[in-house]
Amino acid sequence: MGEPMTLLRWAGIIIGAVLVFSAFRRFNRGFLRRGDFLLTLGIAGSLILLGFDPDALDALRDLLKLEGNSFSRLIGLLVLSGLASWVLIVRGQYHISLQRTQFDRLIRALVVMAFKQRYGETIQQADIAVVIPAYNEAENIGPTLEQMPRTIQGLQVVPVVIDDCSQDDTATVARAHGAVCLSQPINRGGGAAIRCGFDIARALHATYVVTMDADGQHLPEEIATLLDPLLEGRGDIVIGSRLLGSWERESSVRVAGLHLFNFVINLLTPTKITDCSSGFRAFVLNKLATLQLKQDQYHTSELIIEAGKRGVRIVEVPITIRKRASGTTKKGGVFTYGLNFAKALVGTWFR
Secondary structure, three states, rough: OOOOOOHHHHHHHHHHHHHHHHHHHHHHHOOOOOHHHHHHHHHHHHHHHHHOOHHHHHHHHHHHHOOOHHHHHHHHHHHHHHHHOOOOHHHHHHHHHHHHHHHHHHHHHHHHHHHHHHHHOOOOOOOOEEEEOOOOOOOHHHHHHHHHOOOOOOEEEEEEEEEEOOOOEEEEEEEOOOOOOEEEEOOHHHHHHHHHHHHHHOOOOOOOEOOOOOOEOOOOOOOOOOHHHHHHOOOOOEEEEEEEEEEEOOHHHHHHHHHHHHHHHHHHHOOOOOOOOOOOOOHHHHHHHHHOOOOOOHHHHHHHHHHHOOOOOOOEEEEOOOOOOOOOOOOOOHHHHHHHHHHHHHHHHHO
């Protein structure tokens, strides 16, 4: 306390006082949550305390077993600042995650509301909902829907196209071919579109749901093959595997990446998957409620890891994958796709 007041100490006191005033003002106006308010007061109080009494850092210095000099005090201050920054980053990430979850629920609720307004009681209930996310697929969605079976083993099949805010006539073409079609108000990615499709499947009171691409790569006549293990009670999720079946191969880099990610997922989870990036899948719909699905784009690995964590039974069946009928892929370049796929995989496993 006997040390002379320096410009740095005065700056700390003033900044701390401003933070206290701002925190109370924002909290009273409802702009600051209680936890953020208390955290801000803690940081501001520390700045003010250290401004008046730098010796308060001595306790931290002793805890870190540093020598008693000004340099060690600086190290203590840096450690304290680092801890405060870490707390702020973690809290910020939590709020971002919370806001994303709330935003996702809002968009999905709007899509379900649009479904009820557009179709109401006129749409028949589905035993099997085939969810097809589509973005700028006006040229491909028509032929895909034309080949869609209307019944499988006496069960009613209803195609559900989720238009991901396309800039072409995807929605118009889908409705002209008899599909239930809803549009997301903004482009969010295939994973987000599929979550909306699951909500529509529940609104249709479906028992089973199938996901497939809109670009002609997946064969609608193979939907029955996907559903067989579910109908026989041998699994809860069925993944169509190109490695067990056949496919028109892309680049050797993609093939290598597929094998690498298969290996990693099987290492991290109690599964034996041969095609972790397949979007041609079938589910017992009520089993999906147990999974936390959050990925907007690179979502295939997320579902496998979530299912593996929660003991949901996964089986694979052979399928055929063709090259897309027309247009260009929405996945991006090979390395960009691989990097984002890896990021989604790790993020899902750690949460």
